[in-house]
Amino acid sequence: MVAGALGLTALGLLGRAVRGVPDAIGAAPEGERAERMRRSPQFHDGVFRNTRPSGTLQPGDFPETMRRLLFGREKRKPAGPVPLVSTPPPAESDGLHITWYGHASVLIEIDGSRVLFDPVWSDRVSPSAVLGPKRLHPVPVPLSSLGRIDAIVISHDHYDHLDLPTVRELLRTQHAPFLVPLGIGAHLEHWGVPGDRIVELDWEDSAEVGPLRLTATEAQHFSGRGLKRDGTLWASWVVAGPEHRVFYTGDTGYFDGFAIIGERHGPFDAALVQVGAYDPAWPDIHMTPEEGVATLVDVQAHVLIPVHWATFNLAVHAWTEPVDRLWREAKARDVRLAVPRPGERIDVSDPPIVDGWWQAL
Structure with missing residues (x-):
């Protein structure tokens, strides 16, 4: 009887772990969407490819990576509660203000318009609600408190950037279009987003949303939500308003394309940089903090705001290491840096002095 009860418990836990997973994985592009992908210069032999050779984690790297993951001494979690700023943004604003909500989720208020990047409000970045990397701090504000959004922009389809529950909440509460790289519209349509709210772009394609011009630009990364990789495109993004410009790297390795982006689309008032x-084990598809500073210089941006840190454990380095290294490199290269607390709204024309708030953690 005990064995039977344990078996039923295990089956129940397994059922909870896999519930909703097929839906969260999304859908493969078909029809005209797939045909448009095949016409892309980035699409070869059935998948999207970077313009430069770039490797991801290889099977031979797994043993060492797992050893470091399980037995490494890095302090990968904050020692106490992460300080949050829970003030909702104002309904209207002028100029350029940027609010980082953790990881890569960012609200840009630019020249009277509002753009939400890579929104993830779930507790885990995983197709499962009970397995996968879990938040290290709460979401600073409810998604409903953000007010009107004019555009929702996705950099690629990994779970820490494209989140099904968040998409469905935005579908219910907002009317903004989703701007995404090629192929990602298949996921969105599978989740109920109407076709007239989906704008799919290749690198260097642009779309206008009100007074803004949003351009998908090159990044060096990969994609995939299931076993198949690179079936959708990944991108960095340029947001150009009447008076201000912002660059977002998305997830990427450092490469010479950033200098080209700076020449074509810069200079920028601010850059949101993955650090x-x-x-x-994967140097080609994520940047180090020092490479993040080099990226700011390449794209000709005035202020660097780091993203893709602090919220989820996705690598073996210590929790504070990305911004500690970034701060040192920024001072060495005389680069303007702003490191907001999650939920803190930054006026890019007058960014706060870096105070090292994370070091106590």
């Missing part, structure tokens, strides 16, 4: 979840 976390790097590792020697």
Whole structure:
């Protein structure tokens, strides 16, 4: 009887773990969407490819990576509660203000318009609600408190950037279009997003949303929500308003394309730069903090705001290491840096002095 009860418990836990997983994985592009992908210069032999050779974690790297993951001495979690700012943004604003909500979720208020990047409000970044990397701090504000959103922009389809529950909440509460790289519209349509709210772009394609011009630009990464990789495109993004410009790297390795982006689309008032979840086992698809500073210089941006750190454990480095290294490199290269607390709204024209708030954690 005990064995039977344990078996039923295990089956119940397994059922909870897999519930909703097929839906969260999304859908493969078909029809005209797939045909448009095949016409992309980035699409070869059935998948999207980077313009430069770039490797991801290889099977031979798994043993060492797992050893470091299980037995490494890095302090991968904050020692106490992460300080949050839970003030909702104002209904209207001028100029350029940026609010980082943790990981890569960012609200940009630019010249009277509001753009939400890579929104993830779930507790885990996983197709399962009970397995996978879990938040290290709460979401600073409810999604409903953000007010009107004019555009929702996704960099690629990994779970820490494209989140099904968040998409469905935005579908219910907002009327904004989703701007996404090629192929990701298949996921959105599978989840109920109407076709007239989906704008799919290839690298260097642009779309206008009100007074804004949003351009998908090159990044060096990969994609995939199931066993198949690179079936959708990944991108960095340019947001150009009447008076201000912002660049978002998305997830990417460092490459010479950033200088080209700076020449074509810069200079920028601010750059949102991925600085976390790097590792020697995947140097081509995530940047180190030092490479993040080099990216700011390449794209000709005035202020660097780091993203892709602090919220989820996705690499073996210590929790504070990305911004500690970033701060040192920014001072060495005389780069303007702002490191907001999750939920803190930054006026890019007058960014706060970096105070090292994370070091106590």
